[in-house]
Amino acid sequence: MADRQYHLKFDSSKAASVDDYLEYRRIVGDDDGGKLFTPEEYEAYKKKVLPMREKNRLFTSWSSSTGMDCKMIGPETLCFCKHRYKQHKTDFETLGETRPILLPCRVKGCKCVSYHYVPMNGSQPIRCTCKHTSEDHLEVAPFLCKKFPNTCMKCKGFYSAFTCGCGEPVYGHSTVVETAAERESRGHPVGHATPYQAMGGLTGFSSLAEGYMRLDPSGRGAPPKAFLEQAITAHDNPFLRANVHSIKAYQMAGRSDRALAPDDEVFDDLTERVSGMRRPGETDMDYFERRYQERRKNEVKGKAIEGPSTTGRRNPAKAVSSGSAKSKSSRK
Numbered sequence: 001m002a003d004r005q006y007h008l009k010f011d012s013s014k015a016a017s018v019d020d021y022l023e024y025r026r027i028v029g030d031d032d033g034g035k036l037f038t039p040e041e042y043e044a045y046k047k048k049v050l051p052m053r054e055k056n057r058l059f060t061s062w063s064s065s066t067g068m069d070c071k072m073i074g075p076e077t078l079c080f081c082k083h084r085y086k087q088h089k090t091d092f093e094t095l096g097e098t099r100p101i102l103l104p105c106r107v108k109g110c111k112c113v114s115y116h117y118v119p120m121n122g123s124q125p126i127r128c129t130c131k132h133t134s135e136d137h138l139e140v141a142p143f144l145c146k147k148f149p150n151t152c153m154k155c156k157g158f159y160s161a162f163t164c165g166c167g168e169p170v171y172g173h174s175t176v177v178e179t180a181a182e183r184e185s186r187g188h189p190v191g192h193a194t195p196y197q198a199m200g201g202l203t204g205f206s207s208l209a210e211g212y213m214r215l216d217p218s219g220r221g222a223p224p225k226a227f228l229e230q231a232i233t234a235h236d237n238p239f240l241r242a243n244v245h246s247i248k249a250y251q252m253a254g255r256s257d258r259a260l261a262p263d264d265e266v267f268d269d270l271t272e273r274v275s276g277m278r279r280p281g282e283t284d285m286d287y288f289e290r291r292y293q294e295r296r297k298n299e300v301k302g303k304a305i306e307g308p309s310t311t312g313r314r315n316p317a318k319a320v321s322s323g324s325a326k327s328k329s330s331r332k
């Protein structure tokens with residue numbers, strides 16, 4: 001299929017038929033068992049499911065521990081069981097009081113008990129600590145590695161330290177399935193009612209972006225300024241450290257008119273800027289040893305204050321308690 005291209009030309013009436021078909025697919029999905037409904041069956045089907053989708057729509061998202069919906073699940077989003085969200089049960093006539101709401105996979109032979117999202121690293125599946133990908137693991141709890149009895153003795157169930165865009169590792173997140181009322185009480189948007197199947201958490205265009213980029217309540221807005229602008233330390237990603245001087249140059253640009261106050265933002269990364277420079281007479285070995293010791297010292301200090309922290313990860317505590325961090329926006 002990939003090596004062939006089709007150029008289909010339609011007049012407007014035929015294009016309308018294509019639209020009708022797409023609409024049909026979005027509403028019916030695979031519920032017709034691969035055989036198109038007759039118009040009567042289609043009407044009967046709509047009569048049955050549309051009220052369910054209006055009343056009992058479930059909103060599915062993959063949320064971090066701070067309550068940000070990092071990923072809104074849509075009909076085509078893959079589950080850990082490698083089937084799509086729309087292949088799971090999403091239409092409910094009544095919703096009981098039991099939580100969590102389970103969305104079992106409807107594909108024959110799949111043992112997936114309930115939809116749960118697993119992020120991708122770009123287009124690659126993420127890896128477990130056993131070094132095998134998420135796809136190499138069973139779809140039932142405790143998600144053992146399929147290579148388990150023979151070659152993989154290390155796996156005690158899928159566990160990944162892959163970091164989401166929000167700065168938290170995968171295991172800090174959970175798949176949330178909630179009703180409109182529950183979602184509203186969390187302060188997240190529910191959008192308009194839709195007749196389409198398995199819309200999950202999609203409530204608008206912004207749902208397609210990752211949570212930390214989304215500027216609506218479902219992403220809880222952008223992280224606070226204090227989180228984004230915390231000083232760069234020896235602890236940070238090498239990319240950030242490499243750019244610490246350009247950041248200063250940017251801050252200095254066009255400000256010759258103002259005198260510098262001691263708490264000015266150009267002094268923020270001073271420690272890192274000074275220690276990142278080679279001292280006179282310092283050899284490569286001395287330099288890297290000094291930088292290493294500095295990182296070690298920071299790590300120990302960091303642990304004492306805010307618990308374990310991972311190298312290359314910005315302090316997530318600041319994302320939550322912005323009140324305690326010094327606010328830089330007030331200086332402007």
Ligand SMILES: [Zn+2]
Pocket residue numbers: 079081082083105106107110111112
């Ligand atoms: Zn499945």
Ligand SMILES: [Zn+2]
Pocket residue numbers: 079080081082083088104105112113114115116
């Ligand atoms: Zn599944």
Ligand SMILES: [Zn+2]
Pocket residue numbers: 128130131132136145146147148152155
């Ligand atoms: Zn394994």
Ligand SMILES: [Zn+2]
Pocket residue numbers: 128129130131132137144145155156157158159
């Ligand atoms: Zn594993």
Ligand SMILES: [Zn+2]
Pocket residue numbers: 063064070164165166167168173
């Ligand atoms: Zn996240």
